[in-house]
Amino acid sequence: MKYITEPSKRLELKHEYDVIAVGGGIAGVAAALAAKRAGAERVLLIEKMFGLGGLATLGLVTIYLPICDGMGRQVSFGLAEELLKLSMKHGIESRNPVHWLSDYSASERASAERYQVQYNAAVYTILLEQKLREEGIDILYGTSVCEVSVENDKINALIVENKSGRYALGVKSVVDCSGDADICKFAGEETALYSEKNVLAAWYYATKDGVYTLKQLGYAEKEKSDRAEGEEVKTLVRERFTGVDGEEISHMMELSHEQTLIDFLQKGDISDNHALATISSIPQLRMTRRIKGVLDLDINDDKVYKETSIGMISNWRKRGPVYEVPFETLYGKKIKNLITAGRCMSAADNMWEISRVIPCCAVTGEAAGAAAAMSDDFAALSVEKLQNHLVKNGVVLHWDDLMDVK
Numbered sequence: 001m002k003y004i005t006e007p008s009k010r011l012e013l014k015h016e017y018d019v020i021a022v023g024g025g026i027a028g029v030a031a032a033l034a035a036k037r038a039g040a041e042r043v044l045l046i047e048k049m050f051g052l053g054g055l056a057t058l059g060l061v062t063i064y065l066p067i068c069d070g071m072g073r074q075v076s077f078g079l080a081e082e083l084l085k086l087s088m089k090h091g092i093e094s095r096n097p098v099h100w101l102s103d104y105s106a107s108e109r110a111s112a113e114r115y116q117v118q119y120n121a122a123v124y125t126i127l128l129e130q131k132l133r134e135e136g137i138d139i140l141y142g143t144s145v146c147e148v149s150v151e152n153d154k155i156n157a158l159i160v161e162n163k164s165g166r167y168a169l170g171v172k173s174v175v176d177c178s179g180d181a182d183i184c185k186f187a188g189e190e191t192a193l194y195s196e197k198n199v200l201a202a203w204y205y206a207t208k209d210g211v212y213t214l215k216q217l218g219y220a221e222k223e224k225s226d227r228a229e230g231e232e233v234k235t236l237v238r239e240r241f242t243g244v245d246g247e248e249i250s251h252m253m254e255l256s257h258e259q260t261l262i263d264f265l266q267k268g269d270i271s272d273n274h275a276l277a278t279i280s281s282i283p284q285l286r287m288t289r290r291i292k293g294v295l296d297l298d299i300n301d302d303k304v305y306k307e308t309s310i311g312m313i314s315n316w317r318k319r320g321p322v323y324e325v326p327f328e329t330l331y332g333k334k335i336k337n338l339i340t341a342g343r344c345m346s347a348a349d350n351m352w353e354i355s356r357v358i359p360c361c362a363v364t365g366e367a368a369g370a371a372a373a374m375s376d377d378f379a380a381l382s383v384e385k386l387q388n389h390l391v392k393n394g395v396v397l398h399w400d401d402l403m404d405v406k
């Protein structure tokens with residue numbers, strides 16, 4: 001292998017922030033809102049694309065999966081519910097959760113549509129941006145965080161690149177919401193890769209005879225434990241993708257575009273009543289790199305009491321299971337002022353498939369953002385203080401506490 005040395009240069013320290021959330025997906029949006037609401041004065045959200053929502057909008061993954069357990073009980077509250085309702089503000093595409101928006105009993109809800117919704121991606125991305133602006137959060141689009149500066153086990157600056165070139169942003173606490181634990185990797189925090197790698201996905205929108213439809217090409221795989229002996233997994237292509245190699249991701253996007261066109265043309269060429277409406281502008285990767293946190297979220301912990309819970313999530317695949325999310329799944333052992341949220345939090349491989357979805361990104365984003373406003377040393381933060389704050393903001397922490405919720 002050949003190497004060249006990058007010319008070292010002094011970088012301008014352009015601004016200083018109390019909290020920076022990196023990545024404008026649902027986790028980053030929730031983290032920024034929560035940090036501001038918990039009292040951080042200067043909060044910045046950095047996003048390398050030019051719109052908020054990440055996979056949930058730019059990635060055309062437009063189903064806000066359930067915030068209920070499928071047995072008639074809501075389990076995720078706070079920003080998870082607020083952001084779901086925001087996605088419905090100007091109407092929805094489908095999966096109307098009517099039983100959850102007016103008075104129905106738990107048994108009626110148990111046999112109805114779960115508390116989930118399919119929204120319009122373009123409207124939602126604008127609404128998310130407006131929400132952040134209303135609450136005084138700075139947004140920096142078209143900007144990639146490409147390096148960090150670490151001193152005494154704390155990140156003191158993020159190195160960013162955008163149209164202005166390369167410069168530094170000073171920071172007290174960082175929330176890694178990049179989906180791929182980029183900041184953890186740059187800072188030398190311990191990370192892990194998804195062992196099975198990603199199958200190719202190509203979700204897109206088309207219109208046919210006036211109907212605007214989401215095409216879910218490349219569905220999530222069944223969990224290993226749910227597959228029959230020797231059951232073949234049907235995939236669009238044989239290749240699998242780690243999602244952390246630039247050239248590999250670029251190649252994956254080409255394959256995804258190719259499959260989209262093949263699928264679209266099966267219904268014929270473009271005509272007055274047939275159009276390829278939208279394709280994803282970001283790679284549709286599910287599980288890539290995550291932090292190796294102090295604790296892993298574990299699939300065997302269905303309804304297990306967790307003293308340090310920061311909220312609950314359900315299982316989108318089956319009705320019944322509920323998981324309390326321990327605070328220690330959000331931060332690692334090395335970098336004191338770095339916390340994660342969303343699909344790069346710490347979860348065992350078999351749980352990652354459950355914890356990566358939109359509601360969990362909102363639950364963990366809210367806790368990580370609030371924690372970042374309160375501390376620059378997460379292992380030393382009083383979890384009780386964080387929990388009291390979350391409860392004041394409507395979060396329910398434990399399965400047992402649900403018995404008090406109507």
Ligand SMILES: Cc1cc2nc3c(=O)[nH]c(=O)nc-3n(C[C@H](O)[C@H](O)[C@H](O)COP(=O)(O)OP(=O)(O)OC[C@H]3O[C@@H](n4cnc5c(N)ncnc54)[C@H](O)[C@@H]3O)c2cc1C
Nearest residue numbers: 023025026027048054055063144145179201284342343358
């Ligand atoms: C094909 C597919 C189908 C899915 N289906 C569903 C579904 O039906 N319902 C559901 O709830 N979930 C679904 N998911 C999962 C879910 O959409 C995502 O896991 C979730 O939205 C992730 O949110 P996030 O905020 O953690 O990360 P992301 O949405 O990935 O957001 C990360 C953001 O960070 C930005 N970023 C990354 N690196 C940097 C950097 N270095 N500097 C600056 N910005 C950076 C990215 O551009 C991106 O906007 C699906 C996922 C896929 C791929």
